[in-house]
Amino acid sequence: MPGLIQSSYVGGTGFATELYPGYTSPYWNGFGGKAVDLLQFTDAAQVAGHTVDANAFRGSLDDLRRLLGLTPPTTQGDLMALTDAQQTDLYQKIQDIWGQLLGPDGHGWPQLGQNPEGKNLTLVDAVAKVGGQILAAQPKAAP
Known part of the structure; x- marks a missing residue:
């Protein structure tokens, strides 16, 4: 301790x-x-x-x-259990997901529209915007 x-x-x-x-x-x-x-x-x-x-x-x-009296790990972490090819494959998949969610270089997608500051929307931003539009278009329930 x-x-x-x-x-x-x-x-x-x-x-x-x-x-x-x-x-x-x-x-x-x-x-x-x-x-x-x-x-x-x-x-x-x-x-x-x-x-x-x-x-x-x-x-x-x-x-x-x-x-703290803890023993050091015997490996360099879970990624070290992967072969070089598996690590490369995992890295590429993460890059693909990043690109799909955030757009080229992480700056959103122009085809999804822009936020009030004029920045391109990401996929998540666009889905949230559409969801808000759907909710706003729903008829209000009578009290």
């Missing part, structure tokens, strides 16, 4: 990368003869529209695993 977890919060909200005070911050100064192992530097980081705690660790992923 970690020896010392320091909680020293920076001000403000935003992405953790913007809020992080850096490796040389005095927040990393230990006390009681013990170095800080983990630094919790905010409870206001923004991730996917949610406000969360953000923590930092100075070291590699394997260093963190050792600190």
Whole structure:
């Protein structure tokens, strides 16, 4: 288990990368003869529209695993179980899905229309727009 977890919060909200005070911050100064192992530097980081705690660790992923008493994985992850040909095939399929959903270079499809800012719609944007139009065209139920 970690020896010392320091909680020293920076001000403000935003992405953790913007809020992080850096490796040389005095927040990393230990006390009681013990170095800080983990630094919790905010409870206001923004991730996917949610406000969360953000923590930092100075070291590699394997260093963190050792600190937490976890054994390193025996493989480099699930993708390493795939052959080179399978990885290439998977990558191409992901590229195809990306292209179909987001359009050429991720900039939407001109044939699907544009949003109020004049940007091309993605497939998901267009489906949502059509769904909204269908709902709006439905007759209203009498009270």
